[in-house]
Each structure stands twice: as structure tokens, then as C-alpha cells.
Amino acid sequence: MPNHLRTILLIARRDWLESVSTKMFWIGALLGPILMIVLMVIVGVASVSTAMSKGQYAVIDQSDGLAQEIRNEIHRRDIHTFLVSTLVQNSESIEVLEELQAKLVVGGTIEYDAVSNFVEEVLPYIDGYEATGGSVHERFAIWWMENREVAVDLVPSLSIARYIEFLPGSQFSEENLQELVENETLIGYFVLPDNLVESSSEAKFVTKNILKNDVAAWYSNFATSVIRAKRVAAINVQEDDAQWIMQRVSFTTNKAVSPDDLADGADLGQPVTEEVTAGEQIARFAPAVYQYILWFMVFMGSMMLMTGTVEEKSTKLVEVLLSNADAGQLMDGKLLGITATLLTVIGVWTSFIALPLALGLFAFPQFSFLDIDIISAIFKPAYVVNFVIFLALGFVFFGYLFSAVGSACASIRDAQVFSTPITIILIVPVMLMVPLAMDPTGMLATILKFFPPYTPFVMMNTAAELPSLPVYLLILAWMLLWTCASRWIAARVYQKGMLMESKPKGFKELVRLVKT
Amino acid sequence: MSNSSCVVFEQASKSFGDLVALDSLSLAIPSGCIYGFIGPNGAGKTTAMRLLLGIMKPSSGGVQVLGASDGKSARSQIGYLPEEKGLYPRMRVLDFVVYMGRLNRLDKRQATRRARDLLDEFDLKDWQNEKCQSLSKGMGQKVQLISTLVHDPQLMILDEPFSGLDPINTDVVRSMILSRVESNATVILSTHIMEQAETLCSALVLINKGRAVLEGSMDEIRSGDTVYLEHNRDESVLRDLPGVLSVKQFGRGATLRIDPSQDSQDLLRSLMERTNILKFDTTSASLHEIFVREVGRDVQEEEAENA
Numbered sequence: 001m002p003n004h005l006r007t008i009l010l011i012a013r014r015d016w017l018e019s020v021s022t023k024m025f026w027i028g029a030l031l032g033p034i035l036m037i038v039l040m041v042i043v044g045v046a047s048v049s050t051a052m053s054k055g056q057y058a059v060i061d062q063s064d065g066l067a068q069e070i071r072n073e074i075h076r077r078d079i080h081t082f083l084v085s086t087l088v089q090n091s092e093s094i095e096v097l098e099e100l101q102a103k104l105v106v107g108g109t110i111e112y113d114a115v116s117n118f119v120e121e122v123l124p125y126i127d128g129y130e131a132t133g134g135s136v137h138e139r140f141a142i143w144w145m146e147n148r149e150v151a152v153d154l155v156p157s158l159s160i161a162r163y164i165e166f167l168p169g170s171q172f173s174e175e176n177l178q179e180l181v182e183n184e185t186l187i188g189y190f191v192l193p194d195n196l197v198e199s200s201s202e203a204k205f206v207t208k209n210i211l212k213n214d215v216a217a218w219y220s221n222f223a224t225s226v227i228r229a230k231r232v233a234a235i236n237v238q239e240d241d242a243q244w245i246m247q248r249v250s251f252t253t254n255k256a257v258s259p260d261d262l263a264d265g266a267d268l269g270q271p272v273t274e275e276v277t278a279g280e281q282i283a284r285f286a287p288a289v290y291q292y293i294l295w296f297m298v299f300m301g302s303m304m305l306m307t308g309t310v311e312e313k314s315t316k317l318v319e320v321l322l323s324n325a326d327a328g329q330l331m332d333g334k335l336l337g338i339t340a341t342l343l344t345v346i347g348v349w350t351s352f353i354a355l356p357l358a359l360g361l362f363a364f365p366q367f368s369f370l371d372i373d374i375i376s377a378i379f380k381p382a383y384v385v386n387f388v389i390f391l392a393l394g395f396v397f398f399g400y401l402f403s404a405v406g407s408a409c410a411s412i413r414d415a416q417v418f419s420t421p422i423t424i425i426l427i428v429p430v431m432l433m434v435p436l437a438m439d440p441t442g443m444l445a446t447i448l449k450f451f452p453p454y455t456p457f458v459m460m461n462t463a464a465e466l467p468s469l470p471v472y473l474l475i476l477a478w479m480l481l482w483t484c485a486s487r488w489i490a491a492r493v494y495q496k497g498m499l500m501e502s503k504p505k506g507f508k509e510l511v512r513l514v515k516t
Numbered sequence: 517m518s519n520s521s522c523v524v525f526e527q528a529s530k531s532f533g534d535l536v537a538l539d540s541l542s543l544a545i546p547s548g549c550i551y552g553f554i555g556p557n558g559a560g561k562t563t564a565m566r567l568l569l570g571i572m573k574p575s576s577g578g579v580q581v582l583g584a585s586d587g588k589s590a591r592s593q594i595g596y597l598p599e600e601k602g603l604y605p606r607m608r609v610l611d612f613v614v615y616m617g618r619l620n621r622l623d624k625r626q627a628t629r630r631a632r633d634l635l636d637e638f639d640l641k642d643w644q645n646e647k648c649q650s651l652s653k654g655m656g657q658k659v660q661l662i663s664t665l666v667h668d669p670q671l672m673i674l675d676e677p678f679s680g681l682d683p684i685n686t687d688v689v690r691s692m693i694l695s696r697v698e699s700n701a702t703v704i705l706s707t708h709i710m711e712q713a714e715t716l717c718s719a720l721v722l723i724n725k726g727r728a729v730l731e732g733s734m735d736e737i738r739s740g741d742t743v744y745l746e747h748n749r750d751e752s753v754l755r756d757l758p759g760v761l762s763v764k765q766f767g768r769g770a771t772l773r774i775d776p777s778q779d780s781q782d783l784l785r786s787l788m789e790r791t792n793i794l795k796f797d798t799t800s801a802s803l804h805e806i807f808v809r810e811v812g813r814d815v816q817e818e819e820a821e822n823a
Contacts, residue, residue, distance in 0.1 A: 316602030
């Protein structure tokens with residue numbers, strides 16, 4: 001092995017061993033992703049629970065009984081949902097459900113029309129008439145009214161799980177309701193004006209927390225359904241006709257199929273198109289996953305490299321090392337050592353988390369949340385090859401620059417200040433991620449592909465539309481050239497910077513280190 | 517480069533912006549000797565050593581090392597102990613020495629064998645599996661010295677090797693230096709302890725403000741062949757004096773190297789004919805005195821210029 005390479009490998013091996021031989025490394029590598037998943041779950045749960053209200057609301061009805069119709073609509077939806085969810089699997093052995101099973105389930109299949117009719121017949125007993133328990137409808141209504149908590153336990157998606165209507169007596173004025181809203185007894189109250197069928201301009205929802213509109217949106221859906229039916233009836237249009245009139249016109253997204261891709265014997269007489277699948281649409285954004293990995297590796301690796309370089313200076317060993325190796329060899333060795341450390345972290349994550357997860361999903365496909373189309377979209381060979389090439393170039397390009405900054409600084413704080421411009425450059429690709437993925441062949445993407453700090457990120461992000469081979473090779477050569485330039489500049493700064501005892505006086509001095 | 521020279525500086529200069537750290541240094545360091553680099557702090561000694569090691573390139577001139585055109589090419593034959601000493605704190609002592617040996621092109625087996633032998637020789641065998649951070653300052657310094665020796669270099673550059681060592685370890689290091697020279701290696705020793713330089717070095721250079729003020733064998737520097745005088749005329753009166761080999765004038769003072777056959781009393785008479793002699797000293801001075809005299813004179817001159 002050439003001495004040059006041997007020296008680089010020796011330095012890399014030492015740095016790698018020093019990193020991975022500590023308990024903290026393994027604790028961090030093993031617990032890091034677990035903590036990240038736990039945090040994501042906590043944040044997700046917290047954001048859902050804080051985004052959704054839970055509690056009571058009231059309705060002031062100035063119309064002619066619209067509130068009751070909306071209330072019925074809510075019951076209709078909840079009871080229907082409940083029956084459809086529980087009729088087949090009556091896990092609690094509820095007597096009335098067993099009765100309904102015999103009536104509404106035929107050969108293990110739910111009779112949806114029968115369910116709808118049953119719901120319509122139950123509704124009068126829910127809030128209006130006294131149920132005596134004479135019929136199955138009445139018995140179910142009694143069970144429903146008395147066992148709401150059981151119903152919510154069985155079907156948590158029911159709206160009564162979150163929102164319960166508060167029914168104020170006639171002695172309650174709007175002022176009284178405002179007080180209840182103020183002291184947070186109520187989430188809010190709705191006011192249904194007398195002319196709601198004609199216009200909703202005077203309809204209002206009064207609440208204390210003006211940023212939470214989930215209750216208003218939820219109630220609005222039911223109100224819309226009721227009002228729309230009334231409007232349709234008012235102009236003597238059949239319900240089915242009305243739905244047909246209101247139906248949206250949509251265009252399915254297709255793609256042109258090249259004649260070469262058609263099966264033998266296919267008719268070539270006219271252009272052929274194919275509907276775009278969900279997997280193909282996801283494939284457009286799949287490269288973003290790679291860009292995130294690149295960004296993570298560049299950011300984490302560069303920071304580790306920079307701080308490692310500053311620490312290396314503080315050991316006072318650097319002069320001995322520079323008497324045994326070129327600045328470039330030392331820098332390359334350290335970069336390789338950090339790369340090996342990061343790959344070890346990824347290896348640990350893959351072995352202990354991703355692999356068991358993948359095997360688990362394979363063994364229990366019913367729990368799989370990833371479609372095979374999505375997985376194959378993410379791991380397209382072209383993406384993987386493109387990823388490996390530009391991951392290496394991007395990591396090395398930025399790694400050299402951060403090494404140079406670290407070498408010229410006497411403390412981590414100085415290094416952070418001097419690396420700020422490079423850090424700002426690194427933030428931009430994340431900000432441009434979505435627009436570039438949406439338009440991978442646009443002018444912005446094309447220009448940025450030739451702008452070296454962004455080339456790796458943009459090439460990864462726009463991998464769904466890779467350029468032609470000659471252009472791809474041109475971009476690759478251009479990036480290689482700039483990576484070499486980055487090494488040359490960094491080595492010049494590194495050689496002098498590592499021997500400097502004070503921090504550079506400014507960026508001018510960094511430039512002087514490159515020139516001299 | 518002569519065959520017996522291990523290192524040759526040829527008009528080597530190094531500047532950092534406006535600062536001239538080394539100014540046209542020319543000297544030849546013979547093989548198989550202990551050669552001293554002495555001078556005050558900031559004189560340019562470390563810069564000279566870095567040029568020698570190839571860590572820096574000279575702004576002009578050149579440095580030949582062990583027959584190679586620069587220190588880089590002779591890297592594996594040089595052992596360097598810098599003034600600022602450090603170890604990797606979390607690395608085991610044996611691993612550290614082996615690592616340094618391997619950086620100097622030993623294979624793993626050779627490096628491990630040499631490292632074990634040297635750790636044993638320096639009474640550090642029991643510490644070989646400990647982490648470097650657990651060593652005392654003196655022990656750490658010995659470990660670094662061992663890592664300088666592990667690849668058996670032909671040229672050793674030791675910058676303040678005695679700093680921080682107790683008398684016992686100082687003797688250990690002295691013995692090591694002497695044994696290296698007996699094995700025909702060359703040792704370049706930079707130190708502020710004049711007594712050490714005086715007893716160890718066979719030749720030296722005194723560097724001040726980037727220039728070689730004195731250079732030669734210890735005998736030449738300390739012998740009566742050198743006359744120090746002070747007079748009240750300019751340098752021209754010292755030209756063409758019989759038996760005088762070279763003259764260095766510093767303000768009122770001057771150092772004259774005279775032919776050993778020259779009678780100093782004849783020289784004094786010749787000088788008195790040309791100028792008023794204020795001081796005439798032929799006694800063999802200690803290195804400490806020479807250092808103070810040469811460096812102090814520069815300081816006086818600088819103060820006079822500023823005044």
C-alpha cells in the first residue's frame with residue numbers, strides 16, 4: 001500500500017477507534033433513535049391533543065328548529081358509525097347488539113341499507129320521545145343514551161368522544177353562556193340565526209380560544225348537510241339530482257407511454273397514456289429522503305470534524321503529526337475517521353432498529369404502514385447510485401471547509417462564529433427542498449445544479465428527473481473539480497492554521513492563509 | 517552539502533507577512549553530534565526547526581536534511597519532540613507509542629516490539645496499558661520522548677526535552693541522548709538551560725531575531741580565539757588587522773575571531789594604534805555569559821536606536 005494512503009488510513013483508524021470505543025458513543029448510537037422516536041410520538045400526541053378541543057358546546061337556536069335537525073344529523077352519523085364498527089365484532093357481548101346482529105348482518109356481511117333505515121327509526125327515540133323498551137329500536141336508544149362511555153371505548157372516532165352538547169334550560173341567556181365560555185366550562189357556543197337557510201352571514205361561534213376552530217369546523221359540516229338538504233328541497237330538485245349537479249369535475253393525472261414500453265402486439269395507432277399511481281407520485285418526493293440523510297451527514301459530520309480539529313490543536317500533538325504527515329493527509333485521515341464513525345452510527349441504527357422493524361413488518365404485514373410501491377419508489381437503483389455519489393462528494397466538500405475553519409480557530413466558540421457563513425449556505429437546500437422537488441427540471445434547479453455548494457443537494461432532490469448522461473457527467477466532473485479545489489484551499493489553511501495559537505483576526509486573514 | 521553534514525541551511529529565510537522570523541540562516545550541522553539551537557524566546561529557533569522538518573517551506577533559500585532536498589522527504593528518519601508536548605488522553609500508552617511508530621512507517625509488529633522495549637527501558641512497562649490521561653507530567657513527557665525514538669531515527673530534534681523533568685528523569689533523558697549519539701545518530705537540541713547545552717552540545721548556533729549571531733563548535737565559541745573588545749571609533753578601524761579571521765561589530769563592542777597563532781598582546785598593540793580601547797577580553801566565557809553578552813548587546817543596540 002502506498003505510504004500516502006497508509007498514513008491516511010492510520011489516522012482515520014485511530015480517530016474512528018477513539019470515537020467508537022467510548023460508552024457514550026454506544027449509548028448515544030443506541031438510544032439516540034429510540035429517544036428520537038419517543039420524542040416524535042410525544043410531540044405528535046401533544047400536537048394532536050392540543051390541536052383538538054374536547055368538552056361541551058352549546059347552541060342558541062334563533063331559527064325554526066334547525067338545532068334539533070343538526071343534532072339529529074350528528075346522532076345519525078355517530079350511530080351509523082358505531083353500528084358499522086361493532087355489528088360484526090360484538091366484542092363486549094352487548095345484548096341489544098346481538099339482537100341487531102341477527103337483524104342487520106346477513107352471512108357475516110353488514111346490510112348497509114338496513115343499517116341506515118334502522119338509524120332513521122332510532123333517531124326519534126334519542127332526544128325526543130320517551131323510549132319504553134318495547135321495540136329493538138327503543139332498546140338500542142336506551143342503551144345508546146345510557147352507555148355513551150362504553151360506545152366511545154368501543155369506537156373512539158365517534159364525535160361524542162370529543163364534543164358533547166350542553167343543553168341549557170330556558171333560563172340561560174347568551175350572557176350566561178358567555179360566562180361559561182369565559183370560565184372554560186364551555187368550549188364555545190353557536191348562534192343559529194333565523195335566516196340560516198338563506199344566508200350564513202349572521203351565524204357565529206363564540207369561543208375563548210380563537211385559534212382552535214375544530215369544533216366550529218366539525219359542527220359546520222353537519223349544519224351544511226342539513227341546510228343544503230333544505231335548500232335543495234326549496235327549489236324542488238330531487239336529492240340525487242342535486243348531488244349530481246354539485247359533483248366536482250376532476251381530471252385524473254396520466255402520463256404518456258413511450259411506444260417502446262408497450263407490450264408486443266399493442267396497438268400503436270394512437271398515443272397511449274397511463275394513469276399515474278400513488279407510488280409514482282411518492283417517487284417524485286422520495287429523493288427528499290436522501291437529501292435529508294445527506295444534510296444530516298454533512299451537518300453532523302462537519303460539526304464533529306470541526307470540533308475534533310479544534311480539540312486536536314489543544315492536545316499540542318499536531319506539530320508532531322504534521323512532522324509525520326502532510327496537512328492534507330492529516331485532514332483526509334480525520335475526514336475518513338469521521339465518515340467511518342457516522343457510518344457506524346448508521347450501521348447501528350440499521351442493525352438494531354431499521355432491520356428488526358423491517359423484519360417485523362414482513363412477519364406481520366397487517367401492521368405495515370409502508371406500501372411495497374412506496375418502498376420500491378424510495379429504493380430505486382438510480383436514486384441509490386446518485387445518492388452514494390453525491391453523498392460522498394457533498395460530505396467531502398463541506399468536510400474540508402469545516403476542517404479548515406476548525407484548524408484556524410483556538411476554541412469551539414471561535415469555530416462556530418467563523419463557520420456561520422457555511423452553516424447559512426447549508427440551510428438553503430432545506431428551504432428549497434419542496435420547490436425543487438416540484439420542478440426538478442426548472443430554471444432554479446438547473447442553475448443550482450452547477451453551483452457547487454448546492455450541487456449534491458439539488459442532484460439528490462431532483463433525482464426523479466435526472467439529466468441526460470452527458471450533462472450528468474458534466475455536473476459530476478464540475479463537482480469533483482470543486483471538491484478538489486475545496487481540499488486544496490482547506491489544506492493550505494490547515495497547514496498554517498493548525499500551528500497558529502491565536503484565532504485569525506478575521507476572514508481577511510483566512511484568505512491570507514490561503515494565499516501565502 | 518558536505519558528506520559529513522546531516523543538515524544544511526542555505527540562506528534559509530521565513531517571513532510571516534511583515535515579520536521576518538528567520539533571516540538568511542546558513543549553517544551546516546555535522547552528523548553524529550549533539551548540536552545546540554539556543555536563543556531567546558521568539559528568536560526563530562522553532563521556525564528553523566519547522567523548516568528543517570518540512571512542516572513549513574522557506575520563503576527563500578533551502579534546507580537539506582539527511583541528503584534529501586527537504587525535511588518531508590526524510591520524514592521517516594527524523595524524530596521530533598516539540599516544546600509543547602501532548603498525548604491523546606484517552607489512548608493507552610502502548611497504543612500511542614505504536615501509533616507514532618506506525619506513522620513513521622514501522623509495521624505493527626515492529627512498532628509493538630520497539631514500543632514495549634522502550635517502555636521497559638524508561639521504567640514505564642507497568643503503565644503500558646493505562647490511558648495517557650492517567651500519567652504524571654514527567655511520565656507523559658517520557659512517553660512522548662519514547663514515541664520520538666520508536667522508529668530509531670537518524671536525526672532527532674528535541675525542543676526543550678528537559679522541561680518539567682525531575683533530576684532523575686533529566687539524567688535518564690541525558691543518557692538517552694548520549695547513547696543515541698554513540699549509535700551515530702545526530703541530535704539537535706533546543707534549550708534555554710545553558711548548562712545543559714554546554715555539557716551536551718559539541719556545536720551550536722545562537723539565533724537572535726531570526727539571525728545566527730554565533731555559530732561554531734563549542735570550543736570555538738568558548739575559546740580565547742575569540743576576543744571581545746569595546747572601542748570608541750567606527751568599524752573601519754577593525755579592518756585588515758593582522759591575525760584576525762573575522763569581525764562582528766555591534767555598536768561600540770565587537771567580537772574578533774583570531775588565528776590561534778596570533779599573540780593577543782600584539783593584537784592589542786595594533787588596535788591601540790588605531791583607536792582608544794575601552795575593554796579587551798580574551799578570557800574563556802561560559803555559554804551563559806556569551807548568551808547574555810550577545811543577546812543583551814542586541815537589546816542595548818535596539819534601545820539605543822529607539823532612543
